[in-house]
Amino acid sequence: MPLERTKHEGSRMWGGASKQKQVEESLSRPYSDGVREALDHCKYNFVITDPFLMDHPIVYASEGFFKMTGYSRGEVLGRNSRFLQGPDTDRRTVLQIREAIRQEKSCQVTILNYKKDGARFWNLFHLAPVFSKDEGRVIHFIGVQTPLRQCSQHESSASANINANASNNLIYFGSCRREVCRDFSVDLDHSRLQNSCTEDDHKGRVVKHACEAKESDKQNAIAAISCVMSELSLFSKYSGKSVSDTRCDSADLVRVAPSISSSLTIALSRIPQSFVLVDPHLPEMPIVHASNSFLQLTGYSRDEVLGKNCRILQGQDTDQEDISKIRQSIEAEQPCTVRILNYRKNDTPFWNLLHTAPVRNASGKVAFYVGVQLDVTGMEDNNHSDKGMTSQMKQLGAVGAVRVAVRSLLGAGPSK
Structure with a gap:
């Protein structure tokens, strides 16, 4: 895939039509037809997101x-859930949700x-994750979102008091920000969800009162997750690709279908260039991540690429000397650039200006190899420039972005 396409191609790839198609296909791949109609019967407020699409967007949202x-x-649809945040949203709570995503665990806040x-x-x-x-x-x-009306009523009352006494420079209303993060499999009956809210008591004193989620709210959230998971599980069986709310820990499965953490996937999905990440510590050095641009260039789907060796791109006229150069660079743990x-x-067929490079972890050991592709078919000069950037600059930029993502999030990925 070109490292950076023409303006027309880029706008088509990242424009509304392409993004909408990716969102629509997100549920159709692992589930059979009719899953959206079935989800519409789950009368709860919920969204489904896809961590493998750029910026982890919403791919389904209920009428509720x-x-x-x-x-x-x-x-x-197609947007990250952050649009629900505002100036008084507690950043610590947002980080707690992000950490749950990084660890691929359930979270309730x-x-x-x-x-x-x-x-x-x-x-x-x-x-809750879907595996x-x-x-x-x-x-x-x-x-799943459950509005806490009692908390909103407390806030409205406090805000009214503050506004009434604003001329006297009385207390400012603080954000509720006590949260609980628990694994979905754990019984939530004994957890108390409290937020320390402050309001003025007409005498300039700060009064705290509990902002507590009712038991019915907690049970509704669990019921909503159960309803959605039940539909997803049912329709995934029809497609032959079963899903579950728990991860399969089979060592054999990991070797056959390697994966990286969702947080690293999200970070890598923000890199627009065409590239793949391969794991040299697994048999056959399989692809563990492929960018959307790579899929656009090659015509393969993500399911057809993950777990496969990059030789799927080779053909009858691929020069074996170029393959040998790549192998030698990997053995020497050095970068390599070939026109293959x-x-x-x-x-x-297409001419690919391929740049491969090792990606090291914090201790300096090679954790992955990245391969950045640039379509140079019909171009005589491989170092052509676009807006002052040469092919080499673009590829090195992509490699640098991948290295930053891996080093910052490798703790969530496979251990080496």
């Missing part, structure tokens, strides 16, 4: 979610969110 937030379907019209509401947010039984990796996340003839899924 639209009514709760005031957003339309077109304003939600109370968080201050905002509707489309700017109205604030307290939300009991329950996050592929065949591959042992997370393929989706479910996020590769083939797309439909057997169409």
Whole structure:
């Protein structure tokens, strides 16, 4: 795939039409037809996100979610859930959710969110991962939202008191920010979800009162997760790709279908260039991540690439001397650049300016190899420039971005 396409091709790849197609296909790949209609019967406020698409977007949202937030379907699908955050959303709670995603675990927190019209509401947010039984990796996340009306009533009362006494320079209303993060498999009956909220008591004193999620709220969140997981599990069986709310820990499965953490996947998905990440510590050095640009260039789907060796791009006229150069560079743990003839899924050949480089962890050991592709078919000068950037500069930039992502998040990935 070109490291950087032409302006027209780039806008098509990252434009609305392409993004919409990726969002639509996100549920159709692991589940059979009808899954969306079945999910519509789950009368809860929830979204489903895809960590393998750029910026971890929402790929499904329930009617209850639209009514709760005031957003339309077109304003939600394809966007990251951060649009619900606002100026008083507690950043520690957001980081707690991100950490749960990084660890691929369930999480339940109370968080201050905002509707489309700017109205604030307290939300009991329950996050749960969806694992592929065949591959042992997370393929989706479910996020259930339960408005905590009693908390919002406390806040409204406190805000009214503060506004009434603003002229006397009395206390400012603080954000509720006590949260609980628990594994989905753990019984939540004994957990108390409290937020320390402050309000003025008409005498300038700060009064704290508990902002507690009711037992019914907690049970509704669990029921919502159960309902959604039940539908996803059912329709995944129809497609022959079963899913589960727990990870398969089979060592044999990991060798056959290697995976990296969802947090690293999300970070890598933000890199627009065409590249793959391979694991040299597994048999056959399989691909463990492929960028959307790579899939666009080669015509393969993600499922057809992950776990495969890069030789799938080779064909009858691929020069074996180029292959030998790449192998020698890997053995020497050195970068390498070759102009090699590769083939797309439909057997169409293209000239690939391929740059490979080792990606090391914090201790200096090679954790992965990255291969950055640039389509130079019909170009005589491999170092052509675009907006002042040469091919080498673009490829080195992509390698640098991959290294930053891996070093910052390798703790969540496979141990070496």
